[in-house]
Amino acid sequence: MLSVISIVQSPDPVLNTVCEPCDLNDRNLKKLAKQMAKAMYKNAGCGLAAPQLGVTKRLVVVDCDQEDGVQDPLVLVNPVLVDTQGEPIVEGEGCLSCPGISVPIARPPWARVRYFDLDGEEWEIEGDGLLGRCLQHELDHLDGITMFERCDPIARLQALQDYEAALALGAKPGETSLEVRVR
Numbered sequence: 001m002l003s004v005i006s007i008v009q010s011p012d013p014v015l016n017t018v019c020e021p022c023d024l025n026d027r028n029l030k031k032l033a034k035q036m037a038k039a040m041y042k043n044a045g046c047g048l049a050a051p052q053l054g055v056t057k058r059l060v061v062v063d064c065d066q067e068d069g070v071q072d073p074l075v076l077v078n079p080v081l082v083d084t085q086g087e088p089i090v091e092g093e094g095c096l097s098c099p100g101i102s103v104p105i106a107r108p109p110w111a112r113v114r115y116f117d118l119d120g121e122e123w124e125i126e127g128d129g130l131l132g133r134c135l136q137h138e139l140d141h142l143d144g145i146t147m148f149e150r151c152d153p154i155a156r157l158q159a160l161q162d163y164e165a166a167l168a169l170g171a172k173p174g175e176t177s178l179e180v181r182v183r
Contacts, residue, residue: 005035005053007043007173010098010163012054016144019049019056022077024120029059029077033118036061037073043174045096047134049141052097060115060138064131074125076115081139082124084108084132093137094176095147100166102176103147103159111135 008014022029032055040048040061050059060076086109092102112126113135127135140150148156148163166175 005039007039007048007096008052008054009167009173010095010146010148012097014051014054014056015097015141015146017051017056018144019051019058019142022057022059024077024116029057030118032057032059033061033073033075037063037071037075040073040096041066041071043096043172045174046130047138048096049138051141051144058142060142062131062134062138064127064134075118076113076125076138077118079113079115079135079139079142081111081136082114083112084136085110086128091133092176093133093147095137096173097141098147098163099173099175100169100171100177101159101162103151104155105137105147105150106152107133107136107150109133113139 036048036050036053039053046064047062050057058078060079061073063071063073088106089109090104090106093105094102109132110128111132112124114124116122148159151159
């Protein structure tokens with residue numbers, strides 16, 4: 001039975017660390033990927049990057065299609081953003097490492113990522129909507145970029161204030177709004 005590792009929360013410096021490539025022959029990657037997926041599902045996330053568990057490796061799990069309770073995480077080892085397309089769209093993003101808030105971030109709506117699976121096979125995935133945004137968000141984590149660095153300066157100031165307030169109210173990973181708690 002795998003134990004669930006805690007989600008690292010901002011402002012932990014590990015979240016601003018550029019991650020090292022994974023060794024495709026590392027037998028511990030499968031265990032780490034399982035722990036990451038378990039933590040992602042436990043906290044109602046659709047993506048999680050290794051630095052969010054305190055591991056500075058280029059490893060991501062995503063599952064943007066969790067309908068009917070089916071869990072089928074996609075593991076991306078050493079992912080690289082190959083292309084984005086479309087005019088950036090501003091949408092609210094949440095992050096398991098910044099609980100209690102949603103931040104307006106402009107991103108192109110479509111992304112293509114090249115990655116390796118846990119067997120060392122090379123693949124590409126492309127997606128728009130939630131998947132396109134999630135891929136870009138999680139790859140940002142691998143380069144030490146949080147959503148605070150991704151938003152415009154005025155939104156950043158507001159997001160940091162909202163985050164301090166959310167933490168004071170006891171925000172937990174997976175919560176993107178504390179409106180229910182405030183009432």
